Amino acid sequence: MADAELRNNDFSLSDDQETLRATFASFFERESPIDRVRSAEPLGFDEKLWQQLVSTGVPTMGLPPDRGGDGAGLVELALVAEQAGYRLAPVPLVPVVTAARLLARCGNATTEWLAAIAAGTRRVALAVHPARAGEAQLVPGGAVADGIVGFVENHLVLATRSEPASGPRNIGSEPLTWWDPGDPHESLLEVASGAPARASFDDACREWRLLSAATLVGMAQAALDLAVQYAKDRVAFGVPIGTFQAIAHPLVDVAGAVQGARHLAWKAAWLADHEPEQAPAEMEMAYLHSCRAAQQATAVGIHTQGGFGFTLESDMQLYFRRAKSAALLAGDPRARLAAIADHLYGPAQPELTGQR
Amino acid sequence: MADAELRNNDFSLSDDQETLRATFASFFERESPIDRVRSAEPLGFDEKLWQQLVSTGVPTMGLPPDRGGDGAGLVELALVAEQAGYRLAPVPLVPVVTAARLLARCGNATTEWLAAIAAGTRRVALAVHPARAGEAQLVPGGAVADGIVGFVENHLVLATRSEPASGPRNIGSEPLTWWDPGDPHESLLEVASGAPARASFDDACREWRLLSAATLVGMAQAALDLAVQYAKDRVAFGVPIGTFQAIAHPLVDVAGAVQGARHLAWKAAWLADHEPEQAPAEMEMAYLHSCRAAQQATAVGIHTQGGFGFTLESDMQLYFRRAKSAALLAGDPRARLAAIADHLYGPAQPELTGQR
Amino acid sequence: MDFAPLELSADTHAFWDEVRAFYSEHLTEEMLEKEHREGNGFIPSLQLAMGARGWVFPGFPVEEGGAGLDPLRASLVEYEMHRRVGPLLPLFGPIHLVAATVRVFGSDELKAHVLPGVARGEVLMAFGYTEPDAGSDAAAVKTRAVRDGSEWVITGQKMFTTGAQLCQYSMVTARTDPDAPKHRGLTMFLVPLDAEGVEVRGIETLGGERTNFVFYDGVRISDMYRLGDVGAGWQVASSSFAVEHHMPNGTGGLEPIVPRLNEFGWYGVLGALVDAAVEWAHAPRSDGSRPIDEPRVRDRLAEAALDRELMSVTPGPYVRVSTSAALIRDAADLLDMVGPTGVLPRGEEGAPVGGTLEWIHRFAQGTSIYGGTTDIQRNLIAEQLLGLPRHRGVLDRRS
């Protein structure tokens, strides 16, 4: 991001990446049709689909080979996450992937967990905000996880609970759970602590946001495709409604936003894989813009479909609700602007402004 | 603004107000045609027009009868200011009116000035930001004023200078001047001090913003009218371009914004006249929204006129430039949000948030 | 120009208290909660209680089933329902618009047959214009009505007949002359929904409101149920569109005298949104800090408060388009502001401000669609108010 730095700007996929993308596009098209998505509501989880996904090796492909993975990078994970988002696959892919990658960086205490995740017998999720006893937070994927990885007062912990998790209803139909590390039913295993633990946790949260961004890109693309198809098929005043600029132009703007979001996510993933110290600003940008693009795509999608788009019979609402929930779980999306500014311009020095 | 308070919501004009509006609509149509506006550039001042305006009594009609005025309120002044804005009249109406009203509230030291203003032999302008020796600020109307009223370190002063003022070129073609109360050429006459002076100064600045809002409403309406006319007349692809939704719908949105801006300005003016303690939030809202509406109207206006709209031959640019300068002179328009929040919710208590 | 606080007489104050007490009794939190859960659009017991007081048409003469209230009192009846964001159909008007249409276009016999029950709150009526292939293009009606002696036989399918599951009647456009031009072959009917051959099937919406498909399979109705002349259905529909688009409901065309009342009742929803956000911002967090003290929160509340005030002063034709845009924008932004718990809906523990922000965020999306999309509205404003030439897409709308 340095100002006058010249970089390549090459978004082409390698043959392997193309294959990966095509494979998972087919996989989710076949295994996550929309009626399966609907029947997994409201929890938002399909155990059989998860086991199918486990058998592809995706949940652990991003672990280092010595921790049971394939050493895949965030670029590859983003390609898969986008396809999962396109089909709204009711599986906690991003939570498990990011939590497992974090555990893999924390020594050998968690080896058996990683093996169990790879085998499909356990799942972990990431609590994406720093935690404190007595303060409950919503953990994405937590309702179907056997353990939650969180950062509690300077320690990275793996928490397991003695009672089954309850999942509150939520607009995204995501398997969320409330998690409070001070809950007496929680057992906390410390896996790291201090500044390195905090740094690893922050990295994991950024990875979670980046892969959420990729998922949102998939959702936005799907909403756009649904809307464009509707605008071609639906006839009003004797012509397809897509001939009206009031319908067509917002779809063009959505298409531009989605393409940009995809490329931002790819570039951020590539930087995180290859030059992690350069990546954070790009990752935050990718996340914020994907949140916006997906919300724009689904809101325009509903409007394009008119009355039908506002009924629960339209699949558009499935995308609309998930796009909003994915944007909220990391906290106010607009707060990402502060993070971007911190990465680009360094932290604010408010003492200088004290007198104003 | 109290939450459950029921108020009348009557925007009709009285016969006198209708007459006032119609009179000044005709006056400015006749006396401020666009070629006179253009020939007054870049300074943005036409002495003859000012003297014509003085002969109508407008610059001082807002003073109390015992200070040589007609006791007109902000509603009436707003009606006149809107018409001046509609025709881009190259006169410092709002600066003189607000500065004179402020002087009239400050005892008898300025009686001779008020008489001179009414006679057209002197003009005053208001420095709309608190001033400090060594810090120059841009004063609207200052380049053609004989005195500047400003608030300098706890004192309200009337400043006169021994050297002629210079007016920097500016996008609004307004008669601005740099003013630094510490400049050795300035003589400062103290007219009030302490908290009451500060309160009067703040009131005057709000009045200045409110009347600027009314001026901006006039500009926005004119830009809309020019654009609508163009959209009716200009033919492309065999039809008037106004038949295209990409042209028509943004104009509809502008029309809604302008109508809302006008009503906000009127209501704010009425409140300031009748229930001043209820007025500040409404006045800030009126100002912020008028800034936005005028910028939207003129930007859409340029786009509607296409290539022609981007040339200096189009009158749209005259409105575009002035709309932006009127929005900037009070400082960052977005900072008005903080003022609105202060009025509605009380000041922030940041000590409560210190620990976050 | 007058924005002074209303001067209320002691009598009016007492009346206002009575209105509040009425809603406390007949529109309880539990009923609102149930209505929100089920999305019926009507609360029959509330409608009956209002009818018993003449408050279904509060400004109408007592002889016509109203309460003969002066405009201010009539407004107070509505105002307090708006404040509570009561059931959507009385708030947003269909029943009033159908009744107004019956009043203008119905035969004396039909009026006598129907309107007293409506005024008593016993009879509910729905809009039934829209068809699966006739939404924005409202004249593209396929439902047929064939004359058979003094009766009509209606066959077809409508959708978005909101409230039909509780209504006794639906106002239906049907094609009576398939050979006439699109807009000339229509006739309007008020179809009794208990007639044989009527089937109502619910559809749920993103906003939580239930609406319906209504199937008409050879439904026989008397000619008494015709509204307006044969072939004049488009004119009848247009006049109710005009009402729908320009008139605050229930006050009989008077300008709203309280700013909170504005077209379509959406203004009330915008107010509820802002109130909820302000309430959230003032509640201390576990560490004692309050969102209201943070610049990012203050700026956004100020933006939303500005929108709310702006919509209260924006004149009639523009306000629907502007309010819908403001609702969509502000609901999204204010829900963002509350962060993760914003995903929790009404009724779920921990939902901020009882889930109001989340609900309005969903509801807002429908406001650019219901009652004709904002695109169609902008076409009409461009033509009728700005005087721009008619958009080609609607060339055939009134041809």
Added chain:
Amino acid sequence: MDFAPLELSADTHAFWDEVRAFYSEHLTEEMLEKEHREGNGFIPSLQLAMGARGWVFPGFPVEEGGAGLDPLRASLVEYEMHRRVGPLLPLFGPIHLVAATVRVFGSDELKAHVLPGVARGEVLMAFGYTEPDAGSDAAAVKTRAVRDGSEWVITGQKMFTTGAQLCQYSMVTARTDPDAPKHRGLTMFLVPLDAEGVEVRGIETLGGERTNFVFYDGVRISDMYRLGDVGAGWQVASSSFAVEHHMPNGTGGLEPIVPRLNEFGWYGVLGALVDAAVEWAHAPRSDGSRPIDEPRVRDRLAEAALDRELMSVTPGPYVRVSTSAALIRDAADLLDMVGPTGVLPRGEEGAPVGGTLEWIHRFAQGTSIYGGTTDIQRNLIAEQLLGLPRHRGVLDRRS
């Protein structure tokens, strides 16, 4: 996928230094200042200096007047001009597009006559499509060309022939068959502007660029100056539109390898905007405080930085529309941010960051118009990329 920093050889580094030194000499602050003041669009001395090095067409073979540079070096030549926001016409491409059209559609004689001079920087060329009544509807040409033996006689009026006051040629569409359908009766010519009967009259723009009316009063030119077949003018124009809309200039159609280069050069302006705002934010005020330490400033710089990065990765067809919208939005907001002194233009004492923000705010408005409005662009994208049916307004565009 590859976003690694470019691996530059020592040679390339040396070349880059040479490019920088070249601009330091031939595109000085004074020249930029003068160009900004006069808005000519070209700096003839710079053009000549570039021509002397083959840098007018840096990637072209030396035989064709280019410098035979590899794509990276050719990009560096452009990159450094973009960084400096050099004269607008070489940056934004008309001369390259006209040259490309001459190359494809001109006779060998014409190419030999014209192109070497262009490559040397001695000959400048302008676009001359637009007429007072033919803007978005570019085929509505009224200028006539009548054959007279081996010559053509051209009569009509063009506007927005930017750079004509310095150019030797303008590419002009003229109607050669008034009886043919609108798009079929046009022919394209490269008209020498020193021909008798040509009159150039300047028009100033809001952005400060000078453009021109060009009047053609019975201008006689040889048939050599025809581009493409008689009657094929629309096809010739369309192919140059295609170039205009999809190709970064000068690199001969290669994808830009540095993110700062993007279509139309507007990306460079967006970058200059953000850089200026960041510079302003870091400068301490008289009380020692810095805007960069305030949340309201940080958020807005982050927004603008996000837009800039987003535009650098947004693919070709969308980026023009998106970049124009971002420029208009961000320039307005960042100028607001600086407050009152934002009203001061370049050259005025006290103008923040030399008036850059104020200039870009004006300039931005033209980006939704130049080279075909963004409305037309959206029509084309809707049809060609989203596969939506053609908008009625452009039905006749290519009929």
